[in-house]
Amino acid sequence: MDSNRxxxxxxxxxIYDALIGEEARQAAGIELxxxxxxxxxxxxxxxxxxxxxxxxxxxPGRRYxxxxxxxxxxxxxxxxxxxxxxxxxxxxxxxxxxxPMNVAVYMSMLQPGDTVLxxxxxxxGHLTHGAPVSHMGTLYNWIRYKTNPEAQGAIDxxxxxxxxxxxxxxxxxxxxxxxxxxxxxAQFKSIADEVGALTMADISHIGGLVAGGVLDNPxxxxxxxxxxxTHKSMRGPRxxxxxxxxxxxxxxxxxxxxxxxGGPHMNNICGIAITMGKALKPDFKDYCEKVLTNAQALASxxxxxxxxxxxxxxxxxxxxxxxVQSFDFNGKVAEKALDEVSITCNKQIVPDDPxxxxxxxxxxxxxxxxxxxxxxxxxxxxxxxxxxxxxxxPQDKSVLAAVKAEVEELCSRFPVPGIER
Ligand code: DSN
Numbered sequence: 001m002d003s004n005r006x007x008x009x010x011x012x013x014x015i016y017d018a019l020i021g022e023e024a025r026q027a028a029g030i031e032l033x034x035x036x037x038x039x040x041x042x043x044x045x046x047x048x049x050x051x052x053x054x055x056x057x058x059x060p061g062r063r064y065x066x067x068x069x070x071x072x073x074x075x076x077x078x079x080x081x082x083x084x085x086x087x088x089x090x091x092x093x094x095x096x097x098x099x100p101m102n103v104a105v106y107m108s109m110l111q112p113g114d115t116v117l118x119x120x121x122x123x124x125g126h127l128t129h130g131a132p133v134s135h136m137g138t139l140y141n142w143i144r145y146k147t148n149p150e151a152q153g154a155i156d157x158x159x160x161x162x163x164x165x166x167x168x169x170x171x172x173x174x175x176x177x178x179x180x181x182x183x184x185x186a187q188f189k190s191i192a193d194e195v196g197a198l199t200m201a202d203i204s205h206i207g208g209l210v211a212g213g214v215l216d217n218p219x220x221x222x223x224x225x226x227x228x229x230t231h232k233s234m235r236g237p238r239x240x241x242x243x244x245x246x247x248x249x250x251x252x253x254x255x256x257x258x259x260x261x262g263g264p265h266m267n268n269i270c271g272i273a274i275t276m277g278k279a280l281k282p283d284f285k286d287y288c289e290k291v292l293t294n295a296q297a298l299a300s301x302x303x304x305x306x307x308x309x310x311x312x313x314x315x316x317x318x319x320x321x322x323x324v325q326s327f328d329f330n331g332k333v334a335e336k337a338l339d340e341v342s343i344t345c346n347k348q349i350v351p352d353d354p355x356x357x358x359x360x361x362x363x364x365x366x367x368x369x370x371x372x373x374x375x376x377x378x379x380x381x382x383x384x385x386x387x388x389x390x391x392x393x394p395q396d397k398s399v400l401a402a403v404k405a406e407v408e409e410l411c412s413r414f415p416v417p418g419i420e421r
Pocket of ligand 1: 035098126177178
């Protein structure tokens with residue numbers, strides 16, 4: 001045990017106990033929330049480092065406070081590596097996380113009332129893509145487009161084009177937090193060019209898979225803005241990045257600071273620099289390929305066992321199970337039953353869900369975290385069997401106890417990176 005931990009244990013045992021409890025929880029169970037992952041031990045070291053002490057308003061070489069010789073080094077490394085990975089003309093690594101990252105783009109380019117196209121929340125879009133409950137949803141005139149779950153989740157680009165031609169949006173946003181298919185960036189870009197709209201792709205969920213070269217990169221399709229969080233498939237610390245064309249570099253930097261944020265979190269930026277370094281190594285591509293292979297395996301095992309997936313399957317790292325259609329109960333019941341067997345997922349609205357968000361029809365699953373842990377196709381088979389057994393008997397305490405024991409036994413053989421045992 002390191003000395004910082006000993007200090008915490010001695011001086012604040014309540015907090016220390018919660019930390020140990022969370023480590024035990026993460027180690028004992030299978031993490032299937034598609035936006036979660038286990039970051040690198042090196043990143044955990046950076047997050048708990050003295051970079052957290054430093055105020056660094058401004059950008060490398062142009063800061064408002066002194067003492068920046070090392071913060072400049074890490075932020076410059078993070079930016080350079082990210083530009084290389086994504087083939088971007090400019091990168092800002094200061095957004096504190098995903099929502100402020102998207103807000104910084106909107107505030108820099110849009111006027112209140114401007115028309116923007118974004119994917120409907122229930123079809124997989126994010127809150128910041130124009131959901132009425134978000135501030136962004138009320139500030140701009142959002143037109144929300146939908147997917148066709150019956151056509152493998154395809155977007156009707158003829159309808160999207162017609163909407164764009166009729167409404168002349170200032171910006172077209174694509175991207176998602178719950179969509180198990182890939183996006184046709186060329187089609188979005190062509191429609192945007194036709195109507196003179198800016199383009200933004202929020203690749204937060206798939207940022208790592210794009211970095212690893214296993215999914216398309218919207219920067220290669222001439223998108224004006226590409227945003228991504230750093231802690232999902234990328235495996236980094238919590239944070240966000242805005243990639244943009246050189247012509248928008250100054251505007252975006254000013255929008256993040258001083259427009260929206262104060263001091264950047266330099267310990268996180270140090271972690272982002274480390275994460276970008278990892279993503280440049282060849283084994284990161286291997287990891288990304290395994291994430292996709294595991295998702296295919298899990299989707300096929302679950303559907304083989306009778307589960308109904310929204311769009312019928314997956315083309316990326318995630319899938320959405322329609323629990324009402326599959327098991328005749330809602331996603332809240334499913335999430336709770338799986339929690340009881342140490343399998344963590346999240347309840348999820350499905351396209352045009354008739355049920356409310358706290359009792360939605362589905363659950364959302366993803367393979368990035370389990371793959372980080374070393375799970376492969378054989379473990380996906382066990383996992384789907386356990387899930388199907390659990391969801392066939394959600395109230396049966398003896399089934400739940402038996403499955404939980406098997407899950408925890410498997411997990412004991414796959415250590416979580418960064419958790420000492
Ligand atoms: N909360 C994230 C997710 O789970 O997808 C998006 O903000």
